[in-house]
Amino acid sequence: MDLRLLRYFMACVENKTMHAAAEAVHVSQPALSKAIHSLEAQLGVPLLDRRPRGVEPTRFGETLFRYAKLIDSEVRRAVAEIDAMRGLTRGTIVIGVIPTMSSVMADVARTVMATLPGLRLKLKIAFSAELTAALLDGELDTALLLLPANSDPLGLAFEPLVQTGPRVATRPGHPLVGRKDLSLADLAAFPWLIPDYPPSHREIINRAFLDAGVPPPQSAIDVSTVILFDSVVQDSDLITVVPSTLLSTRPTNLTALEVDFAFPPEQVGLAYRQHSSLLPGARAVMQLIRDACAALPGAVSAKR
Structure with a gap:
């Protein structure tokens, strides 16, 4: 399956209209429509419901979208891993942050800009429940959030950094x-x-x-x-x-x-997917987050 077609399809779902999706992926709207029809023909099912005010994924489209996000995320990781083998640290790292830790993340972002100029950060500020779901869906590389008090969601690993309350x-x-x-x-x-x-x-x-x-x-x-x-x-x-x-x-x-x-008592820390290799850039940013949290009141021992 052509990765380019998957990215076009993802853009349609995320932008909700063909016009906005075409602008997002820098192609004409007729070209985008042709690409989506080609993908639907390959799979033999409709992927998008065309409505007067935009498009919505069908139940087939919802399934494909879920896997397409994971595929795109893993391809991005592969490219970054190859870059790291070449001695480069670059690309985009997507990190989730709870609102109360946004100032800590701002300090980390300034350090990234000063010391890792080839790395681009994309930050998502949200509550822990939303960030946990985004991690499981492959939308984030890691997240700085309030750790679950009882049981850990299946598939995620947690690293406590700060004791809070x-x-x-x-x-x-x-x-x-x-x-x-x-x-x-x-x-x-x-x-x-x-x-x-x-x-x-x-x-x-x-x-x-x-x-x-x-x-x-x-x-x-x-x-x-x-x-x-x-x-x-x-x-x-x-x-x-x-x-x-x-x-x-x-x-x-x-x-x-x-x-x-x-x-x-509550703990704030890092969360990431257990069975997905972290990008070199993500590992570098995570270490900066650990260092920043180690200086806070209530800091707990962090993995190195």
Whole structure:
């Protein structure tokens, strides 16, 4: 099967219209349509449903798309491996990063630009669940994410780098800062901003308040992650929940309150596919990530 046809097909699925796909792969739309018809003829099944506003993969197309991504990823790895044998480190490395570690990844990216100029980074910022799925689908080379607490998803390997945990925090001048005798009633007297992710944090807070006979706090603002809204907390009396890595990896005016919730310890680390050889460039970037995390509070022993 012609790899070029597979890439044309992938572009159609990813861009959702033939026009956008043609621009993405730098061919004319008639040429792209002819290529897709050729691929469908080879396989003997329809791959795309042509609709007035674009195209969608058929059930045959969804299966081919899943394998095509893996094939394209492995071909890219083969080319990079050959480059490494020639003494070159170049190509594109795709890395997933959770929002709270974005500043760490920014430092790594600056180091890559300075020391590995032939390497191009493509970063995907998302929550751990989305990054895990992207890894399994072959869309990422590696990811810096919140490691699963219970069982590891089949096919992935995990390397813990930083021990972290949720902290209840607010602005430095908040009336509750510095108090050592805080009660849940004291906390309930102020507005809260509780991120939606991960949902376990909200569940733990609600359970603690209910067990004490105090109505659980309601979020004044619903957000997916506090990292994009810490400025709101800094300019108000809001109380929020943040991972300790947020307080130690990027400039912030948030300060932790002296409260004791039964938050379980959490670990941030690298994840990658077990049975897929890592690109030389990916291995180099992963080592830079290890080095950056080793300097953080809560760093754990990392593989070298």
